[in-house]
Amino acid sequence: MNDCRKFYKSLIICIFSIAMILNIGLPVYAAVYTVPSDSGEADTVYVAGNPNTYPLEYYSKEDKAFCGVFPDMLKVVSEKTGISFTYISASFENRQKELSRNNQVELLTVLSDKQNECKVNELLPVLKFYSKGENTTYCIGFTEITSPELIGKIKNAFSEISEEEKMGFLLANSSNDPELNNKDRLIKIIISSISFLIVICGIIAIVAVKRKKHSNQDSMIDELTGIGNAEYYNYAFEKLLSRQSKNLYAVVYLACEVEKISIECGEKTIKEIERYAAAQLNSKIASAEYLARINDGVFVMLIQAPTEKECASKMFEVVDNLNLYLQEFYPNMANAFSAGASRLCEHPDCNAETAFYNAKQGYFAALRSNTSAVITCESHLTQDRRQGKLRKDVANAVTDGEFRVYLQFINENKSGKICGAEALSRWQNKEYGILRPHEYISILKETGQIIAHDYKMFSAVCSQLEIWNAEPYNRLFLTCNFTRTSLSQNDFFDRISEISSNYKFERRRLVLEITEDSIAENSKAVSENISKCRRAGFKIAIDDMGTGFSSFADLYDNEIDLVKIDGEFIASCTSERRQTMLSNIITLVHKSGAKVLCEGVENLGQAEFLNTINCDMMQGFYFSKILPLVECEKFLKNENITENSTLIKSE
Incomplete structure (x- = not known):
């Protein structure tokens, strides 16, 4: 749900940003009272507008009135508070500075970086937007004749206008640029549509990439144990280990005799042992080392072991600790796991599959020699080529x-x-x-x-x-x-x-x-x-x-x-x-x-x-x-053969 909200919010902001940059939009929402004189009705709040800040606030020659985002927001404030607002001295000339200094208006609209040009006692930030490569804040300026009670009412009303509503006003007023003719407006609408489609396609592409990334991550997780799987091992070997750092690593192949354990204890026990083993191994692995379950009863580790002595020590420690840990749950199952290791410095150009294969030969050598672990050497590989x-x-x-x-x-x-x-x-x-x-x-x-x-x-x-x-x-x-x-x-x-x-x-x-x-x-x-x-x-x-x-x-x-x-x-x-x-x-x-x-x-x-x-x-x-x-008949002699075999004669 949060992702959907972020998506639509990003989409709206992108559309509004394009609209601001291109100065295009949709039909006008509403207007407020405007008079050409320097005064209006006695029961209204006088406003000094800026006729040249389209689409936030501008003077429309056709309507002979101030239009834009601020007039529309003032209408909402009027509905909420009962206060009437009247723009005075309406024309294409900006008289905000003069009207504010003469205390002829209670409020005016002003950009935050131009507040010193007008005489205002207090500023209320109303709208932030992106214009001409910069983030700009548009404010309501209160003059010294504005009463605190009036300021409080207006502030409260503006605080109730949501950002989405403000963006809606901005979008609604963005197409009414008085300086555009119909042909220019059509061109900008077309450009806007194309830009909109580009933005939509970009967002869809980003979402697709993120989903693919999550999908790829999920595909590298082993469902039974929650650690990495064979795909993760290949990824870690090929992508996470640099060519220079590979010489410092060894691949360790750990496995238990699944067939034997299955006969003695059943399939369910195999799964339990694998979960226990994965938890134990994962708790011992260092931050720059990697662990994966390849298939039933088989795990592989990428461990840091720069020397043969370190490799042997670390491998024996891992296997022995794992077997001791498993014996806590299965007392009759001594030495369930054996291991083989291949040091990558001895095979610097091998890929993940070859390194795994080499480590596996050490495992087979461990089984043949009835020991818990063996580092693969050339004789083991020769033996395996013979077996192949x-x-x-x-x-x-x-x-x-x-x-x-x-x-x-x-x-x-x-x-x-x-x-x-x-x-x-x-x-x-x-x-x-x-x-x-x-x-x-x-x-x-x-x-x-x-x-x-x-x-x-x-x-x-x-x-x-x-x-x-x-x-x-x-x-x-x-x-x-x-x-x-x-x-x-x-x-x-x-x-x-x-x-x-x-x-x-x-x-x-x-x-x-x-x-x-x-x-x-x-x-x-x-x-x-x-x-x-x-x-x-x-x-x-x-x-x-x-x-x-x-x-x-x-x-x-x-x-x-x-x-x-x-x-x-x-x-x-x-x-x-x-x-x-x-x-x-x-x-x-x-x-x-x-x-x-x-x-x-x-x-x-x-x-x-x-x-x-x-x-x-x-x-x-x-x-x-x-x-x-x-040679058997040469060995056999008549006098050496029993007369009456106990086994054959017994019925």
């Missing part, structure tokens, strides 16, 4: 069979012999050689190739089981890993049924390994697929038990044949307390009807201990390296 090339090649690699099956054999405790093997994926890359899963699993997920990869591995395992259909190899089982993405598909069972139908082998010899986080994320779909697979004859194993994603309720809620306890958990069982806990877990699994396989067995001491607590099977480098298929 692998990302480009991965689709063809899946299609062309570059992913090969390797096996690590499993020993049965009861017989001390080999009972089966776990099928593991390796990428035989033409440029980089044999790559292990941690080097490419994330790439498979990012590119959407993980499902195709899983089914390729499954097909290869089925083929190997068919090859091992004869004695003594038909006593062995193989386990095949499936990621959460594959296992959650509605057509999972249909796909593996179709693939396995092309091979002849006993279905109970194939164990489908699922990670416990698979059950936690999509329990309904996974449970249905588990039931269908088990009814078809396949065995089911939970992989990596002990990594913290699921509870033992999942073991009882699903038909599980084998539980694989994670190698890191086995390695940590060095105290009596932990060993007792592991023994109790194995007992609990046995009561559910499942068998137990302990992974990561590296030495004889571990093997002997696991044997004493009734672990069914063991797997690790103490028993077998990870071997390509061509």
Whole structure:
């Protein structure tokens, strides 16, 4: 509402200013009494007018009367007070000086800068306007014969006339210049109209620019947190940092593992964490530094850090304080955020996108090294270029069979012999050689190739089981890993049924390994697929038990044949307390009807201990390296293969 008032007021003032400059306007409002003599009626106030101050006050030859803004305002004062006003000695000659000095009038009109030319006791400012490049004030001058009571009435009446009314009188009288002929008046009216349109267009343009500016500002605000967004980061980097000052800044990429937190706590928690994080980061940022939320769980900061030491110190402080702050609200969520930083002095010509990308590589390096923050260096960028090339090649690699099956054999405790093997994926890359899963699993997920990869591995395992259909190899089982993405598909069972139908082998010899986080994320779909697979004859194993994603309720809620306890958990069982806990877990699994396989067995001491607590099977480098298929049969000997596998024979 205030903006509208300001707009219309500005418009009116612009129009009046143009009218004053051009001396044009609209028809006359009214006039007051005028007499040619030096006196008038006894009950009126005598006024000395200035015949030459158009359009404020002038003598009209045609009307033989004083006209203009002041006569119109005096008429209003007359209506308010009952006082009559009469201009005396009316002509084209200005007699104000003479009439005031002779005390023949009570009031006269006078410009503020010419008051000394006339004899006045008191001035009443009535109208301010712009004329001939200057701001001028027009006043009512009271002579010494004007009574205080009369002055008071006139002052009060003038004070009740609003500025809008005064401007209306000015506009109404601005076209009646007696010196103009009709042709001149028409020309000025045309010029006035054009000027008016120019003013209107200018005002509209100003309003549009302001609205666009506000719109641009709104578009740079993140709706969830109220801080800047990706557009704001780009604006700050490109517009607010000068080329010289960029060398003093570093870009910090902060992120939390959204997928992991979502599984554990839900989507709502992610949003809450982001709001808390934004508030904390915003409270710590300096006046010449900038903060933005880029997407889910990802923030970026432009911080002042002239040296590498300052950059590291500030980044670690920011991340550590943020994680401590979040732990106040989520005690079980330690080190939720990690960070990477890129110092702009090392890449002076990079743009906002490249700087962000470089900082992100430091973040990935922090995750790989299990630390809270890392400053990006050239080796990180080299590593990312390598990952970029692998990302480009991965689709063809899946299609062309570059992913090969390797096996690590499993020993049965009861017989001390080999009972089966776990099928593991390796990428035989033409440029980089044999790559292990941690080097490419994330790439498979990012590119959407993980499902195709899983089914390729499954097909290869089925083929190997068919090859091992004869004695003594038909006593062995193989386990095949499936990621959460594959296992959650509605057509999972249909796909593996179709693939396995092309091979002849006993279905109970194939164990489908699922990670416990698979059950936690999509329990309904996974449970249905588990039931269908088990009814078809396949065995089911939970992989990596002990990594913290699921509870033992999942073991009882699903038909599980084998539980694989994670190698890191086995390695940590060095105290009596932990060993007792592991023994109790194995007992609990046995009561559910499942068998137990302990992974990561590296030495004889571990093997002997696991044997004493009734672990069914063991797997690790103490028993077998990870071997390509061509070397597996050389490793296997008839006397090393169990006669009667506990897992296969159990129903």
